[in-house]
Amino acid sequence: MIIDLARFVAAERPYWAELEKTLERIERYPEQHLELDALLRFHELYERASADLAKIETFASEPELRRYLEDLVARAYGEIHETREKQRRLNLWRWFTETFPQAFRRRLRPFLLSAAVTVAGCLFGGMALHIDPDAKPVLMPFPNLNESPAERVHKEETASKDRLAGQKSTFAAELMTHNTQVAIFTMAMGITWGAGTAIALFYNGVILGAVGYDYIAGGQTPFLLGWLLPHGAVEIPSILLGGQAGFLLAGALIGWGSRKTRRDRLREISRDLVTIIFGAALLLVWAGIVESFFSQYHQPVIPYALKIAFGLTELVVLAIFLARSGRRAR
Amino acid sequence: MRAARANTLLLRTPEGVLFTLPLASPVSRFLAWIVDVACIATASGVVEKILGALGVINKGVANATYIVAYFVISIGYGIAFEWYWRGQTLGKRALRLRVMDEQALKLDFSQVVVRNLLRFIDAFPALYLVGGIASFASRRFQRLGDLAASTIVVRNPGTAQPDLQQLLGGKYNSLLEHRHLAARLRQRATPEAASVALEAVLRRDEFDPQARLQLFAELAEHFRSLVDFPPEIVEQLSDEQYVRNVVAILY
Numbered sequence: 001m002i003i004d005l006a007r008f009v010a011a012e013r014p015y016w017a018e019l020e021k022t023l024e025r026i027e028r029y030p031e032q033h034l035e036l037d038a039l040l041r042f043h044e045l046y047e048r049a050s051a052d053l054a055k056i057e058t059f060a061s062e063p064e065l066r067r068y069l070e071d072l073v074a075r076a077y078g079e080i081h082e083t084r085e086k087q088r089r090l091n092l093w094r095w096f097t098e099t100f101p102q103a104f105r106r107r108l109r110p111f112l113l114s115a116a117v118t119v120a121g122c123l124f125g126g127m128a129l130h131i132d133p134d135a136k137p138v139l140m141p142f143p144n145l146n147e148s149p150a151e152r153v154h155k156e157e158t159a160s161k162d163r164l165a166g167q168k169s170t171f172a173a174e175l176m177t178h179n180t181q182v183a184i185f186t187m188a189m190g191i192t193w194g195a196g197t198a199i200a201l202f203y204n205g206v207i208l209g210a211v212g213y214d215y216i217a218g219g220q221t222p223f224l225l226g227w228l229l230p231h232g233a234v235e236i237p238s239i240l241l242g243g244q245a246g247f248l249l250a251g252a253l254i255g256w257g258s259r260k261t262r263r264d265r266l267r268e269i270s271r272d273l274v275t276i277i278f279g280a281a282l283l284l285v286w287a288g289i290v291e292s293f294f295s296q297y298h299q300p301v302i303p304y305a306l307k308i309a310f311g312l313t314e315l316v317v318l319a320i321f322l323a324r325s326g327r328r329a330r
Numbered sequence: 331m332r333a334a335r336a337n338t339l340l341l342r343t344p345e346g347v348l349f350t351l352p353l354a355s356p357v358s359r360f361l362a363w364i365v366d367v368a369c370i371a372t373a374s375g376v377v378e379k380i381l382g383a384l385g386v387i388n389k390g391v392a393n394a395t396y397i398v399a400y401f402v403i404s405i406g407y408g409i410a411f412e413w414y415w416r417g418q419t420l421g422k423r424a425l426r427l428r429v430m431d432e433q434a435l436k437l438d439f440s441q442v443v444v445r446n447l448l449r450f451i452d453a454f455p456a457l458y459l460v461g462g463i464a465s466f467a468s469r470r471f472q473r474l475g476d477l478a479a480s481t482i483v484v485r486n487p488g489t490a491q492p493d494l495q496q497l498l499g500g501k502y503n504s505l506l507e508h509r510h511l512a513a514r515l516r517q518r519a520t521p522e523a524a525s526v527a528l529e530a531v532l533r534r535d536e537f538d539p540q541a542r543l544q545l546f547a548e549l550a551e552h553f554r555s556l557v558d559f560p561p562e563i564v565e566q567l568s569d570e571q572y573v574r575n576v577v578a579i580l581y
Binding site: 005006027047050051053054057064070071073074077078079081082084166167168169170172173174176177180181184185187188189190191192196249253263266267270271273274277278 | 341343344345346347348349350351389390391393394395397398401405416430431432433434435436437438439440441443444447448450451474477478479480486529532581
């Protein structure tokens with residue numbers, strides 16, 4: 001009724017141990033490649049363990065041994081049948097200057113969609129405030145934005161005390177973490193087939209558009225640009241990158257015009273998605289520092305022309321970086 | 331590949347070998363998450379204490395470092411552990427769970443990141459309500475993060491080689507003195523009964539004393555009903571020893 005388990009285990013145990021050892025080596029040093037001989041031996045051991053598993057399933061109902069072999073076969077199966085390129089050890093500089101901009105360019109359409117939805121939100125926010133100025137507290141639900149732009153500008157320009165004194169680092173950390181959460185949330189909402197991502201981007205756009213219209217209509221354009229551009233030149237594109245990742249996820253879930261399975265589509269985009277969202281998070285660290293240490297200081301402390309020039313320079317550098325960096329790299 | 335039963339995923343390799351992966355239930359995953367939350371809270375608490383001491387020098391920098399550290403710990407905890415421990419966090423390790431690719435292929439770093447970042451949605455609005463509903467609704471108990479990352483969470487019973495020495499150690503077996511009766515026992519015992527007996531012997535130290543006595547009494551009674559060994563051979567044997575001898579004959 002049953003195979004001679006003792007003899008079977010005694011005969012096969014050395015092969016299982018060898019397979020386990022090889023697997024441990026592969027898993028511990030994923031960047032290393034096996035020599036051809038070692039690779040052939042690995043495959044042979046995998047096939048042998050698979051055959052042992054088949055024997056155990058056919059001839060003996062021994063669950064512990066079966067589970068052990070299933071685990072061994074499953075691990076080896078994962079290594080042997082994985083077709084994605086092996087991951088290299090992370091080189092942060094190379095990742096930031098090559099992998100990140102390359103992933104951005106490869107997935108440009110979701111970024112353009114992300115930008116279009118935000119611009120639509122901006123137009124809506126500006127129009128809504130133009131048509132109904134009383135809707136300001138609804139469109140801009142932040143207490144510091146509800147006073148008139150002229151009042152705020154006067155207050156900021158005549159301030160004798162640094163209201164962020166001793167708190168700039170904390171404020172920068174809060175901005176970094178909050179904005180990164182917003183970017184991740186915008187990406188994660190892609191799981192709703194993109195609807196959540198679109199709503200999040202549109203809502204951001206509405207606030208931005210309403211604020212912009214409020215200050216421009218109030219004759220405070222230099223203040224607005226000097227206040228928003230230094231950090232917004234990096235922060236807003238970073239949120240758009242979150243939207244890009246969200247629409248990328250949504251596109252893979254929906255799969256319009258693709259004959260691949262949902263699983264294959266998701267596998268295809270997952271590395272780019274992670275690269276883009278990590279890139280956005282890194283940019284938001286810079287944006288948080290600039291917003292806390294630079295954006296909150298206005299004329300006469302820092303002239304608006306300097307702040308606007310700084311913001312525009314950042315925007316141009318970011319655009320060139322995303323458009324051209326890593327083009328020559330493979 | 332198909333879901334063999336509600337809590338098991340059955341995979342067939344291109345070589346034609348079938349193997350099963352026992353899926354972790356949402357309840358066990360929730361328990362693992364509670365352990366992980368405790369770990370994150372502890373780590374954050376330690377960081378807060380250390381930075382609290384540094385706050386004497388510069389409070390602003392200490393506060394900022396804590397805010398960033400808490401954010402990195404709460405998001406990076408799952409990513410770091412699941413990557414370095416091949417699909418396990420401390421909570422998952424405690425409950426013997428493991429994240430795997432849904433086709434049992436190698437877990438990619440991007441999969442680990444995606445499933446952890448999607449926690450922002452799964453945890454919404456509180457206590458993983460969205461993720462819990464998604465898990466119960468999913469055939470493979472996948473929350474939204476698992477669906478996006480093409481991952482599953484399996485129960486990992488451990489990979490140590492089974493210790494058969496305790497049965498096969500060459501101890502004297504009085505039942506083998508009557509080889510024709512031993513052969514009859516082999517013929518009459520079903521694979522299921524043999525399997526249960528083997529499991530009972532291998533795991534006998536895990537049982538409560540009372541449960542252990544009762545289990546071996548029932549098993550011994552079952553095997554005694556199959557074959558009548560001479561009373562002088564079996565009357566000195568405890569139920570547990572009787573079952574061990576039976577298992578040594580069957581295997």
